[in-house]
Amino acid sequence: MRECLKFYIGGEWLDPAGSSTLEVINPATETPAGRVALGTPKDVDRAVKAARDAFADWSTTSVATRIGLLERILVEYQKRYDDMADAISTEMGAPLDLAKRSQARLALEHLRAAVRVLGSYRFCEPRGTTMVVREPIGVCGLITPWNWPMNQIGCKVAPALATGCTIVLKPSEIAPFSAYIFAEIMHSAGVPAGVFNLVNGDGPTVGAAISGHREVDMVSFTGSTRAGIEVTRNAAPTVKRVHLELGGKSPNIILEDADFESAVTAGVLAVMRNSGQSCNAPTRMLVPRARMGQVIATARATVEKTVVGDPRTEVDVGPVASKAQWTKIQALIEKGVLEGATIVAGGPGRPAGLPKGYFVRPTVFANVTPEMVIAREEIFGPVLSIMAYETVEHAIELANGTEYGLAAYIWGADLVQVRAVASRLRAGQVILNGAPPDFMAPFGGYKQSGNGREWGDHAFAEFLETKAVVGFASPIAAEQQCSENSYQPRRQLTPGDISNEVVT
Incomplete structure (x- = not known):
């Protein structure tokens, strides 16, 4: 029996604000495989505050720092690979061979793709004397489904981290075990406190609290078209960016x-x-x-x-x-x-x-x-x-x-x-x-299959805002600034930061 009764918030495993839990049913046996705590809006508030507090520092870290974290996540993920596949098979019924061969592997592929893209991504572009800058959008609420749990977590978390955003993740309450392991992987990899947060719960409660939260700058949702419409409605009063990957009839x-x-x-x-x-x-x-x-x-x-x-x-x-x-x-x-x-x-x-x-x-x-x-x-x-x-x-x-x-x-x-x-x-x-x-190919839909794109370099755009700095410098100076990746201010390292930085 797996117990997922705490939430990962601000770098710690914390007790939920409420006491409600849900049995997770093994679909192959129709018997309980474990329990998951069901969060409340108060838990979402705590997670969003942690993500907001962490954003100022994480958004100004160097590309090398973010690549370093992604690479450490890859290492820790591979250590937990068999456990991840086992959890996916238990929670949503995938044959164990499929869970090992595809389900668990997909998150690794998205992490590798993010490292590859980040190494050469242009976060700024000179246009005459104007500098066009792409900056992290902020706190991102990620709401993921049960059918390919690690694929959807990986293809959202990897570009969000790579672009300097902070995260509040709500996985499906039907299949929460794999996300719980993923949070443990993030902790073992040394993710800075508040950069990644996990709150379990259902869509009408935790999902709605995330999509409607005033301190969440962007919400990325994968699920049914019906649920995607509700996410969009909840997000509308705060005019946040909404990315949707929805249904299909291909x-x-x-x-x-x-x-x-x-x-x-x-x-x-x-x-x-x-x-x-x-x-x-x-x-x-x-x-x-x-x-x-x-x-x-x-x-x-x-x-x-x-x-x-x-x-x-x-x-x-x-x-x-x-x-x-x-x-x-x-x-x-x-x-x-x-x-x-x-x-x-x-x-x-x-x-x-x-x-x-x-x-x-x-x-x-x-x-x-x-x-x-x-x-x-x-x-x-x-x-x-x-x-x-x-x-x-x-x-x-x-x-x-x-x-x-x-x-x-x-x-x-x-x-x-x-x-x-x-x-x-x-x-x-x-x-x-x-x-x-x-x-590396963009993935997303036309019409009621959603908006925006995931996978590869196209995923980065979903997590970035565009700023035009007019009168920045001469074209040559601007190009030099971009080449040196030095437009955004970089904070100086302190001894406490070393575990979160790339050692070269």
């Missing part, structure tokens, strides 16, 4: 000249990965109508080989994260049946032999039409909708015919055509022919 266009066996198999497996709980999962497969029979056969064969079960064993798919999630997915699968979609594989109910746990049968629907609920709503489970198109133009129309725009996928042999189709899709990231992830 199209996967398989063009006529694609290798259908490979493309369909990869598309099905991508939806089943992480039990379908990925905002960018390719949940709408668009195929030529004449190839529907072949696609159905390949999709059915792929699902039949997919093993669902105990995430502590060698399986492909574990449970979904919660009872509420399981119930929602079941209702949408039943809706697909009622609306007349063809069940290729799966269907309502639990997989055979799994009477306990929030397991969902990997489900594929074919002959799905655009007006069906399963073609429009984000199901967030291992459910794929296959839709037919008549022409490439029709495929593009179907792909863009959604309120979302987070990701899109295209398969085809003619790269000229593939790129032409990509140029017409309204999505923040388009993946061609199963290309692997690029941690």
Whole structure:
């Protein structure tokens, strides 16, 4: 049993202001795996004050200092890697192999990317006699989900630290164990007091207190579009910056000249990965109508080989994260049946032999039409909708015919055509022919999939304000100042600072 009953505030583990706790349920067994304390607005006030007090010093530290801290975090994270993977598997049900191979690894990739970007990032730019300066925005409230917990924490915390911001993190109360370990990693790495703070709790209480707090300068939220709208409403009276990474209903266009066996198999497996709980999962497969029979056969064969079960064993798919999630997915699968979609594989109910746990049968629907609920709503489970198109133009129309725009996928042999189709899709990231992830590529959505971008150098912009200093100096002098990275005042080191500085 893991106990997460204190909050990390101002460099210390403190008791909450209140006494409420929540059982964290292991979704594979439906039994308690631990407890988490539920914070209050008073806890948020304490954390925000600690972050505000720390901002003056942290925002003026050198690039070398911030790189040093990020590198120490990397070292400490690797020490806790197996524990992190175990916690993720326990709290949200990811198969242990997936937790080790991807879930836990992603935070490392974002930390490495931040180090790489920070080493050459231009925080100032001379334009004639004007100096354009990019400065840390201030105290950042980070609200993260349960589906890829370390990916979302890593891709927000790393650029926030790198740009000189201070942080108040609220992870999901459904999956708090991994964030607790992350806070322990931060402490072991020597993060200065108040630079990173952790308050657990639910969205309506702690999330709302963070997004509406007058001393929080920016809030970055990942979750459902519905919740993102509430975060934006809460933030509006204080006119703070709001960054949102929200839902998706991503199209996967398989063009006529694609290798259908490979493309369909990869598309099905991508939806089943992480039990379908990925905002960018390719949940709408668009195929030529004449190839529907072949696609159905390949999709059915792929699902039949997919093993669902105990995430502590060698399986492909574990449970979904919660009872509420399981119930929602079941209702949408039943809706697909009622609306007349063809069940290729799966269907309502639990997989055979799994009477306990929030397991969902990997489900594929074919002959799905655009007006069906399963073609429009984000199901967030291992459910794929296959839709037919008549022409490439029709495929593009179907792909863009959604309120979302987070990701899109295209398969085809003619790269000229593939790129032409990509140029017409309204999505923040388009993946061609199963290309692997690029941690330097911007990630974020069009339309109701959010605003702003994460990952790589584009993430830095979300945490920076822009200042124009007019009449700063001659162009040559200004360029020299930028090259020396010396525009912002740098405080002198004291003996107490040495543990937080890079030793060269």
